[in-house]
Amino acid sequence: MRVLVTGAAGFLGSHLCDRLLAEGHRVVGMDNFLTGNPVNIAHLRKHPSFQFVLHDVANFVEVQGPLDGVLHFASPASPVDYLDYPIQTLKVGSLGTHKALGLSRAKGARFLLASTSEVYGDPLVHPQPESYWGNVNPVGPRGVYDEAKRFAEALTMAYHRYHKLDTRIVRIFNTYGPRMRPKDGRVVSNFIVQAIKGDPLTVYGDGSQTRSFCYVDDLIEGIVRLFERGGSDPTNIGNPHEFTVRQLAELVLRLTSSRSAIVEQPLPTDDPKVRQPDIRHARETLDWEPQVPLEDGLRRTIEYFRGIVV
Ligand code: NAD
Ligand code: UDP
Numbered sequence: 611m612r613v614l615v616t617g618a619a620g621f622l623g624s625h626l627c628d629r630l631l632a633e634g635h636r637v638v639g640m641d642n643f644l645t646g647n648p649v650n651i652a653h654l655r656k657h658p659s660f661q662f663v664l665h666d667v668a669n670f671v672e673v674q675g676p677l678d679g680v681l682h683f684a685s686p687a688s689p690v691d692y693l694d695y696p697i698q699t700l701k702v703g704s705l706g707t708h709k710a711l712g713l714s715r716a717k718g719a720r721f722l723l724a725s726t727s728e729v730y731g732d733p734l735v736h737p738q739p740e741s742y743w744g745n746v747n748p749v750g751p752r753g754v755y756d757e758a759k760r761f762a763e764a765l766t767m768a769y770h771r772y773h774k775l776d777t778r779i780v781r782i783f784n785t786y787g788p789r790m791r792p793k794d795g796r797v798v799s800n801f802i803v804q805a806i807k808g809d810p811l812t813v814y815g816d817g818s819q820t821r822s823f824c825y826v827d828d829l830i831e832g833i834v835r836l837f838e839r840g841g842s843d844p845t846n847i848g849n850p851h852e853f854t855v856r857q858l859a860e861l862v863l864r865l866t867s868s869r870s871a872i873v874e875q876p877l878p879t880d881d882p883k884v885r886q887p888d889i890r891h892a893r894e895t896l897d898w899e900p901q902v903p904l905e906d907g908l909r910r911t912i913e914y915f916r917g918i919v920v
Contacts, residue, residue, distance in 0.1 A: 611635045611636070612638070613678060613719075614637075615638070616683055617646065618639025619641035619650050620647075620684075620687070621785075621789045622687075622724070622785065622826065624651050625827075631660060636659045639663070641665075642667070644695060645687070667684045667706035668709065670709060671713045676717060677713070677714075679720045679721075679837065680710050680720070681722045682721065686698065688796045689796075692752075692755040697754075699755050703755070707762040711766065715775055721778070726755070726781060727784070728755055729756060729763065730746075737852075737886035737887060738886065740844045746760065752878075767779075778841075779842070780847050781847070782829060783846065785829045786798035786799070786908075787826030787914075788826070792915065792918065792919055808869065811873070813855055813875070815877030820854050820883075821858075821885050822852045822885060825904075825907030832847035832898045833847060835896040836892070841895065846888060847892055848887035850887055851903070
């Protein structure tokens, strides 16, 4: 196959390019480096099957030659990033998704949207099955991301129903691993970097809110299976083991042997109180199950950050 990955220089996009190339596919990576890092794909620059295009996906996308797949990963993903770039986030989720869908249609390519557990907002149903419609504040600060992704899902389904485009929607739950930016503001990267530096770990609120953390390799495996043999219905991909943020802080301190303190800081507006994927649909349709326990994944991620944080 020859596929386009938007957001290729990001955390997930770069791992996805690696995986697709390892399977023998040809990959066109596209990114504007808004929140990505050229270093994430530096090792691919000379790969004979990899081509990079510097482009903002919110503008008309042109790719020469045939395409069998378009995997749309471009978007700020960390709350800190999408609060810094609210308009770009709305544009890449809406206009960018429209451009990527239009390209897929023109090329007759299968389309996959990287959606998010944030479509469930601050959920009133727990754990979250795909059938839950969510509890999102459209005008709150997180609305720029949540509503852009909800629009992107609606547009993807419209292309599927109206144009008969072959589509996939993956709802990704909190994923972590090597290549997260040390300063991207997400909880796993923040805690590990703080612990390594001996700085206090910043728990927002009292740390009783929960998240379910998926190691990047597990996520990519689920996404590849969904792309290859899944259906058009949205599919949760995440690790259902749920932890409080305070438990995560304590685990990071133990695994890094850090003597950092834990300090509480204000909870961001509309921060979801709980989050855990119901992954029955992925289990049944993709025979997929996460394999990497949090402790193992954190060890690998800590090793990565030790190599880049001085
Ligand atoms: P990231 O910020 O590391 O990567 C996003 C990439 O998209 C960056 O390289 C950025 O430069 C690029 N980008 C942003 N706007 C662009 C534009 N207009 N044109 C071209 N490129 C653009 O984030 P990530 O964690 O790798 O997330 C990738 C995708 O997965 C996003 O769509 C995100 O919403 C989704 N997702 C991620 C998670 C997670 O836990 N990592 C959870 C849910 C959903
Ligand atoms: N969080 C925290 N300290 C930090 C960063 C985040 O306590 O330094 C909390 C945040 O308030 C949220 C959870 O950790 O409850 C996960 O935040 P993240 O930004 O990783 O992703 P989210 O799930 O909110 O999109």
